[in-house]
Amino acid sequence: MKTSLKAPIVAVNFKAFSESTGKKGILLAKICDEVAKETGISIIVVPQTTEIRKIVETVEIPVFAQHIDAVAPGSYTGHITAESVLEAGASGTLINHSECRMQIADIEAVVSKCKKAGLMSLVCTNNLPVSLACSLLKPDFVAIEPPELIGGDISVTTADPDIVKNTVVAIKNVNRDVRVLCGAGVKDGKDLTMAIKLGTEGVLLASGIVKAKDPKKALLELVGRR
Amino acid sequence: MKTSLKAPIVAVNFKAFSESTGKKGILLAKICDEVAKETGISIIVVPQTTEIRKIVETVEIPVFAQHIDAVAPGSYTGHITAESVLEAGASGTLINHSECRMQIADIEAVVSKCKKAGLMSLVCTNNLPVSLACSLLKPDFVAIEPPELIGGDISVTTADPDIVKNTVVAIKNVNRDVRVLCGAGVKDGKDLTMAIKLGTEGVLLASGIVKAKDPKKALLELVGRR
Amino acid sequence: MKTSLKAPIVAVNFKAFSESTGKKGILLAKICDEVAKETGISIIVVPQTTEIRKIVETVEIPVFAQHIDAVAPGSYTGHITAESVLEAGASGTLINHSECRMQIADIEAVVSKCKKAGLMSLVCTNNLPVSLACSLLKPDFVAIEPPELIGGDISVTTADPDIVKNTVVAIKNVNRDVRVLCGAGVKDGKDLTMAIKLGTEGVLLASGIVKAKDPKKALLELVGRR
Amino acid sequence: MKTSLKAPIVAVNFKAFSESTGKKGILLAKICDEVAKETGISIIVVPQTTEIRKIVETVEIPVFAQHIDAVAPGSYTGHITAESVLEAGASGTLINHSECRMQIADIEAVVSKCKKAGLMSLVCTNNLPVSLACSLLKPDFVAIEPPELIGGDISVTTADPDIVKNTVVAIKNVNRDVRVLCGAGVKDGKDLTMAIKLGTEGVLLASGIVKAKDPKKALLELVGRR
Numbered sequence: 001m002k003t004s005l006k007a008p009i010v011a012v013n014f015k016a017f018s019e020s021t022g023k024k025g026i027l028l029a030k031i032c033d034e035v036a037k038e039t040g041i042s043i044i045v046v047p048q049t050t051e052i053r054k055i056v057e058t059v060e061i062p063v064f065a066q067h068i069d070a071v072a073p074g075s076y077t078g079h080i081t082a083e084s085v086l087e088a089g090a091s092g093t094l095i096n097h098s099e100c101r102m103q104i105a106d107i108e109a110v111v112s113k114c115k116k117a118g119l120m121s122l123v124c125t126n127n128l129p130v131s132l133a134c135s136l137l138k139p140d141f142v143a144i145e146p147p148e149l150i151g152g153d154i155s156v157t158t159a160d161p162d163i164v165k166n167t168v169v170a171i172k173n174v175n176r177d178v179r180v181l182c183g184a185g186v187k188d189g190k191d192l193t194m195a196i197k198l199g200t201e202g203v204l205l206a207s208g209i210v211k212a213k214d215p216k217k218a219l220l221e222l223v224g225r226r
Numbered sequence: 227m228k229t230s231l232k233a234p235i236v237a238v239n240f241k242a243f244s245e246s247t248g249k250k251g252i253l254l255a256k257i258c259d260e261v262a263k264e265t266g267i268s269i270i271v272v273p274q275t276t277e278i279r280k281i282v283e284t285v286e287i288p289v290f291a292q293h294i295d296a297v298a299p300g301s302y303t304g305h306i307t308a309e310s311v312l313e314a315g316a317s318g319t320l321i322n323h324s325e326c327r328m329q330i331a332d333i334e335a336v337v338s339k340c341k342k343a344g345l346m347s348l349v350c351t352n353n354l355p356v357s358l359a360c361s362l363l364k365p366d367f368v369a370i371e372p373p374e375l376i377g378g379d380i381s382v383t384t385a386d387p388d389i390v391k392n393t394v395v396a397i398k399n400v401n402r403d404v405r406v407l408c409g410a411g412v413k414d415g416k417d418l419t420m421a422i423k424l425g426t427e428g429v430l431l432a433s434g435i436v437k438a439k440d441p442k443k444a445l446l447e448l449v450g451r452r
Numbered sequence: 453m454k455t456s457l458k459a460p461i462v463a464v465n466f467k468a469f470s471e472s473t474g475k476k477g478i479l480l481a482k483i484c485d486e487v488a489k490e491t492g493i494s495i496i497v498v499p500q501t502t503e504i505r506k507i508v509e510t511v512e513i514p515v516f517a518q519h520i521d522a523v524a525p526g527s528y529t530g531h532i533t534a535e536s537v538l539e540a541g542a543s544g545t546l547i548n549h550s551e552c553r554m555q556i557a558d559i560e561a562v563v564s565k566c567k568k569a570g571l572m573s574l575v576c577t578n579n580l581p582v583s584l585a586c587s588l589l590k591p592d593f594v595a596i597e598p599p600e601l602i603g604g605d606i607s608v609t610t611a612d613p614d615i616v617k618n619t620v621v622a623i624k625n626v627n628r629d630v631r632v633l634c635g636a637g638v639k640d641g642k643d644l645t646m647a648i649k650l651g652t653e654g655v656l657l658a659s660g661i662v663k664a665k666d667p668k669k670a671l672l673e674l675v676g677r678r
Numbered sequence: 679m680k681t682s683l684k685a686p687i688v689a690v691n692f693k694a695f696s697e698s699t700g701k702k703g704i705l706l707a708k709i710c711d712e713v714a715k716e717t718g719i720s721i722i723v724v725p726q727t728t729e730i731r732k733i734v735e736t737v738e739i740p741v742f743a744q745h746i747d748a749v750a751p752g753s754y755t756g757h758i759t760a761e762s763v764l765e766a767g768a769s770g771t772l773i774n775h776s777e778c779r780m781q782i783a784d785i786e787a788v789v790s791k792c793k794k795a796g797l798m799s800l801v802c803t804n805n806l807p808v809s810l811a812c813s814l815l816k817p818d819f820v821a822i823e824p825p826e827l828i829g830g831d832i833s834v835t836t837a838d839p840d841i842v843k844n845t846v847v848a849i850k851n852v853n854r855d856v857r858v859l860c861g862a863g864v865k866d867g868k869d870l871t872m873a874i875k876l877g878t879e880g881v882l883l884a885s886g887i888v889k890a891k892d893p894k895k896a897l898l899e900l901v902g903r904r
Contacts, residue, residue, distance in 0.1 A: 018299035022313025049275045049306060050314040067304025073244035075433065078293025078306075078326035080275060087248025088276040096782065100304035104774065104782040108808050130786050133811035136852070174814070207301070322556065330548065330556040334582045356560050359585035362626070400588070470751035474765025501727045501758060502766040519756025525696035527885070530745025530778035532727060532756075539700025540728040552756035659753070 009202030011044040017210050025051045026058055031216045033059035041223040046094055049080055056089030065093040070106035082113045092120030098145055111139045131167050135175040143204040145183040156184040157194040168199035188221050235428030237270040238435050246436050251277045252284055257442045259285035267449040272320055275306055282315030291319040296332035308339045318346030324371055337365045357393050361401040369430040371409040382410040383420040394425035414447050461654030463496040464661050472662050477503045478510055483668045485511035493675040501532055508541030517545040522558035534565045544572030550597055563591045583619050587627040595656040597635040608636040609646035620651035640673050687880030689722040690887050698888050703729045704736055709894045711737035719901040727758055734767030743771040748784035760791045770798030776823055789817045809845050813853040821882040823861040834862040835872035846877035866899050
């Protein structure tokens, strides 16, 4: 699975939007699957927890969980274990998303658990020092998302190209095996092209696709105009 | 759905045990479904979040979520919304389980959201004052679970029959429409019989069934020897 | 101490404003003390945790903590126990402030701990059902603070007089011994007069006093124009 | 202040023990002050938040807070700001103690805030990767505390000398300016001697001193038998 994830990578976080809940989420995943096949771009879908299994059964592209709790299987209620996500067919998980920040000991535990379980780990970070610290925990991916830009109209690659470039260099200096994505404000093909130019292997985005009037068109604009 | 939930009610919390993860969870749900049909007892299954939809598609008995976050659909990552649980086909949810305690404002918000969405709400509580306070929030069910007995060998109905009896009376005094279950240490048919005798409408339990060598036998012992 | 707290009561939450940090907080407490003596109004100061002891040594009016953690003395780091707050000389504590929401089991534990320790308990609530639920936990005070009005320009007593009035009636119906305050947007004497007229015994406020250019003048305007 | 903190360093975390609450905490701080003067050993006291100011006024050795929240001064209730701790006279703070784990973005924010404010930062960590990650955030100190040994009878330096030694080497490799302490099970002079021998500059401990029948004797045994 991992080897097939060649750059550029587009990870679509479905979040808890009503546009990605239930059947709408399954439909959205199908669109991502189609676009991946049509364009050859690596697309990862990150659906709501309740739809992971159904979407795994429906699409061929990798499916990530939005979050995993740092607990082993056991006497926990309401927790999402790596094991349950794996059983549902997921290929990986987001970790420490800005809307789901985690304690550092828990990030380390989940990254390590993913490695053992064969799940890909994608840790979200908010600035340079945190990106470096998380890179030392050896996740597969780090996604840089300056929180002040998330959900905004300006792409991180436009607002702060040097931050992206310098963070990529600094991360590689600390752990050359970590693959870097960037997020926040990413909307169209120019943003993706710029993200690649700045040294990342792709983007993590959400509302730009999920809340688009025509998600397929939005996705094609993102991956096509290159 | 609600009207069919006549006492005695047995709610089986699958928790995050490996015995209830993935396919094992689906199998366990089928066993609960069979026993419900064979005995006429109302059984609710409470699977891991990733398996809610699949289990809803597999069994005919009510399926509850283990937890719902107090957020509306929107820009949240890793959160479980009432809407996603409803779309996956669940009939209700646990709220404030001892392993997933919630802020009071959030308990109120989720109970209220469940009422609007047509989901049943089952609030877990730890002592008399908290049980009364939660009953005023008008959930469908309150499940009394003294934390010192959870997972233990002695049933709450044996260890502390008066607590159960008095709590039921006090709850009904505050809100006669709330249905009361009890949990903690519940294992066999005697415990269930006693729970009903003390004024509750059934039990919430987990390891006694989920981790039993033969869950079907354990369930039948629970509901049969009456 | 408790008996001396006759209505109208004005509780000033210092929050973590720079205007109430360190020496500025001590000065602000002195101003509250002066105004209490000059006007005969019951004023409670709620300073930052680090200044509780110093302010207790400096003023004669009651000093409340902003928060107490639901833990007994023991192996905890960074937690604020009822015992430490009591030893520092505080007379009571806020509980479940909108900026420090607590789990219901913890609210109950802290209210109960306060009762044993001789500390007054003041539970903040956000709407009618939560206010009723918390009143059943038998705190000394409940302070109604609709979150949408906190920090705003419109007083809760102007924006929503019926909410205040109805909540007071409903609370008294559930527990006649609970004393009710209201908060959110309270600024001047008219607001306090209205709060009393609507059935409360006073107000809980913060920025209106703490961030005022002249806190003494602001306090006198609050308690004087009656 | 910093320059005077020469190794060996003994940081005494008062925790929330009743033996360190209120006047007992002040007395304990005096004992630490005496022993520091008598032996020339650098001792840091880490009292409960309510007693920081009083203890700063009473002793000459450095006083650290047990925790600082990652918020700037503002509209927060119950939060402990760096500013309030600084105003109370503290010289530094623990960060991410095992009993008060923090999100990585918050650890970074507090370390950075401490640097600006002139407070020393001491980040607690639980294993090698987390220790390295936190070292990249450039705190003054990292204290290695394997959680399975905390509060136990076996010192980390006896149970796992290689972990301590290897962690020190690895940390220095990542950031040579970070000073390393170790904790967990540290009791007597042999443990401290061993800690120094393994490459650390001292220890962080709690119950061994705070709950000792004779804390002065316990401290002297720790620092004297060398």
